Amino acid sequence: MIEITNIDEIDIFRSFVDKRVLSFDGYEETVKQIITDVKNRGDDALFEYTRRFDKFDPEKEGISVEESEFNEAVKSIPSHHREIIECAADRIYKFHEVFKPKSSFIEEDGAILGVRITPIKKAGLYVPGGKAAYPSTALMTIIPAVVAGVEDIQVVTPSIGGKANPYVLFVAKMFGIKRVYKVGGAQAIAALAYSTQTVSKVDVIAGPGNIYVAVAKKLVFGDVSIDSVAGPSEVMVVADSSANPEYVARDLLSQAEHDELAGCFFVGLDKELTEKVEKRFIELANSNPRANITQKSKDNAVFVYTNDLKIAAELVDEASPEHLELHIERTYEFMNMLNNAGAIFMGEYSTEPIGDYVAGPNHTLPTASTARFFSPLSCDTFMKKSSIVHFSRSGFERVAKCASDFAEIEGLYAHKNAVDVRLDGGS
Ligand SMILES: NC(=O)c1ccc[n+]([C@@H]2O[C@H](COP(=O)([O-])OP(=O)(O)OC[C@H]3O[C@@H](n4cnc5c(N)ncnc54)[C@H](O)[C@@H]3O)[C@@H](O)[C@H]2O)c1
Ligand SMILES: N[C@H](CO)Cc1c[nH]c[nH+]1
Ligand SMILES: [Zn+2]
Structure with a gap:
């Protein structure tokens, strides 16, 4: 536990955050090489990396999901699983429809001035699939693109051993997506950004992934648009003595489960609570083989005690976390003291996994402190504006x-x- 009771001591926390984010720079060289290789050699390079990382031979098995594979996938989903996916899809769809940006105009004497909003034509969506498959991310990327009105959608998803996840294919089919490619990592991002013989170039790449995916998106940004740098997951919890330490420890662990590079930040406004949460987090991490929490995961967790709400708000803005959970009495008052977080979960029943699956807002969110300037994936990601001037x-x-x-x-x-x-x- 770190104790910060004076604003001048905030550097201890800042250096923890910076160290984690700076360590991501170490992946840039590898990713640059992969991107250049795919740019220069197209499918040959894309297939080679797929063979190396995803353990199948695209030369023999192909990377395009065929109609028969879609149909088999759909058939293989039990009806109660369909209902779960449809329930989540329905809520996510409605949320994105309501918040879809709309063109607007003002009229003054002799002039019409405004903003016309139109969909981006071609989108490439990344659905992660390395350590686990993410059908929920298929919903979170495909739905806003469809609602925005994107004409041409390609989905890429790593398919270890050559078989695409049937739930991801089910979601793609549900929304009429025909082009799904079994590729992932930096090579998939490069293919979407620059095209290969199989994958066509897009205007925007959206969707989260591990550090290779996140760094690749950052490097191709400018040649194409991106949603954000949505890399290894993060959660920050701010809690006071009213919080339930068991809930908090479990919420921290839920994000550590994604990746050993995931970030878990806890800020307690009560010393005893902070000690309890840290102890319980470590206990759970050590006794939870299914969550696969390594020593590295534990090193990416930090527990801070402060007795000052203003310092707590400063710590949030320092981390600018992907997810922020507030387990405190005056949640709205505290929220107004801070600026930067991808998503803010208010109160102990708004546990982050509810947001991952069914709340409605997108779970694809900026990481590595980029919530300072990036926003959640939304219909906006797939739309652009033109100014209208008429005198x-x-x-x-x-x-x-x-x-x-x-x-x-x-x-x-x-x-x-x-x-x-x-x-x-x-x-
Ligand atoms: N920020 C968000 O919104 C958000 C949402 C969901 C998931 N996530 C994150 O997505 C990630 C999912 O990660 P994943 O690994 O399971 O799947 P992934 O699809 O992101 O990555 C798998 C790919 O990584 C590449 N790769 C693996 N090891 C490599 C190496 N040594 N060198 C080069 N490339 C390599 C391979 O090409 C592989 O296909 C997690 O970090 C999770 O936290 C983030
Ligand atoms: N928490 C992830 C975003 O960081 C999203 C996700 C998908 N499935 C489970 N969780
Ligand atoms: Zn999650």
Whole structure:
């Protein structure tokens, strides 16, 4: 447990956060090489990495999911599992539909000004599948793209041993996605960004993944758009003496389970609670073989005690975590003291896994402190804006002199003349 009772001591926590984030830079060289290789050699490189990391031979087995594989997958899903997926899909769909951005305009005397919002044409969606398959992420990536109106959707998902996860295929089929490729990691991101003989180039890549996927998305950003750097999961819990330490320890563990690089940050406003949570987290981590918590996972967990709500809020903004859970009495008051978190879960019944599956908001969220500037995946990820400017003669006359004079200030006389010619024939 670290004790921080003075704002000047916040550096101890900052260096913990920075060390974890900086360690991700160590993957850049490997990822750069994979991207360059796929860019230069297309399918040959994509297949080679798939053979190496996903343990099957795409040359023989192919990477495109065929119609028969989709049909077999759909048949193999028991009806009660379909109902579970449909229940989650329904809630996620409704949430994204409500928050889909809409074009809007204002009218002033002689002018219409506004923002036209249209879907991006081509999207590549990443559904993770290394250590575990993520059908819930298939819902969280496909639904906003479909609701946004993307015309052309490709899904990539690593398929260890060559068999795509049937639940992921079920979700793809549910939303009419025909192109699913059995590739993953940095090589899949490179294929979507630059194209290969099989995979076509997209305009936006969205979806979470491990550190190789996250670093690859960061490196191709600019050549394509991305949702965010959504890498190894993180959860931060702020709790006071009203919190249930068992709930808190279990919520921390739920994210540690994703990856040994996952980050778990606990801030207790009560010393005894902080000690209890740390002890219980370690106990659970040591006795939970199915969750596969390693020493590295435990090293990526930190327990802080502070007696000051303002310091707690500062610690949240320092970490800018993917998920923030508030197990405190005055949740809304505390929320207003901070800025940065991918998703905020209010109160002890809003456990993070509810958000992973059924709450409705997207579970694909920025990590590695990028919640400072990135937002959750949403319909916005798949949409872009154009400004609309429409002046009538009378509206033009109201603003023309201002524009003409401004052009003069900048010394841009062709600009000035383009305005003046409409006023008085120009010079
Ligand atoms: N931030 C979010 O919104 C969010 C949501 C869901 C999941 N996640 C994260 O997604 C990740 C899922 O990870 P995963 O590994 O199970 O699946 P994954 O699909 O992200 O990664 C599997 C791929 O990693 C590549 N890879 C593995 N070892 C490699 C190596 N040594 N060198 C180069 N490439 C290598 C392989 O190509 C493999 O196909 C976890 O980190 C989890 O926390 C994040
Ligand atoms: N917690 C993950 C986001 O960090 C999302 C997820 C999918 N399945 C289970 N959890
Ligand atoms: Zn999760």
